[in-house]
Amino acid sequence: MREITSGVVHPTIRELLSYATTMEKVDYELARYIDSSNRKLYEYLLNDEIVGFVVVRIITSQHDEIKHIAVLPKLRGQSIGSKMVKFVCEKHGLSLISAETDCDAEEFYRKYGFEVINLGEKxxxxxxxxxxYKVG
Structure with missing residues (x-):
């Protein structure tokens, strides 16, 4: 995995972000991540090809929040998402990682071991x- 630290974003990251948000919000969300000191964007490489990404917001030194996570559709179900979550937890030395999601990703988080709380129709x-997810 590799952190994106410059304003140059590969087109695959734009595509992946469109799976996690609406196409209309892609540029807005990317600008927020690149311009923010408390947000980190990591790309997941497989054979030198970007196949996934995760964006986290650093809440405290022990707690990050996943803002967006996505894997190319053709590679879903191959533990790439789980590897990205594990990477962030280890790299940031977390005791807690959290996320808010919709029905599409609920099962991913549940399978990883997150406690999932239904917030209803927000x-x-x-x-x-x-x-x-409490790490450790």
Whole structure:
């Protein structure tokens, strides 16, 4: 995995981010990550090809929040997402990692071992979940 530290973002990252948010919000979200000192964007490489990414917001020295995580559709189910979560936990020395998600990613977090709490319809017609994983 490699941290993206410059304003130059590979087109694959844009594609991956579009899976995690709407296409209209891609540039806005990328600008937030690149311009923020408490957000880190990491790309996952397989055979020198970007196949996944994760963005975390640093809350404290022991707690990060996953803001976005995505893997190319053709490679989902191959533990890449889990490897990215593990990488962030180890790199940042976390005792807690959390996320808020919708129905699409709830099962991913549950399989990894996150405690998943149903928040109900946070937005009309959109069920949201709070996910927390205590590391160690």
């Amino acid at each position: 937005y009309p017609g959109v069920k949201r979940f709070r996910c927390e």
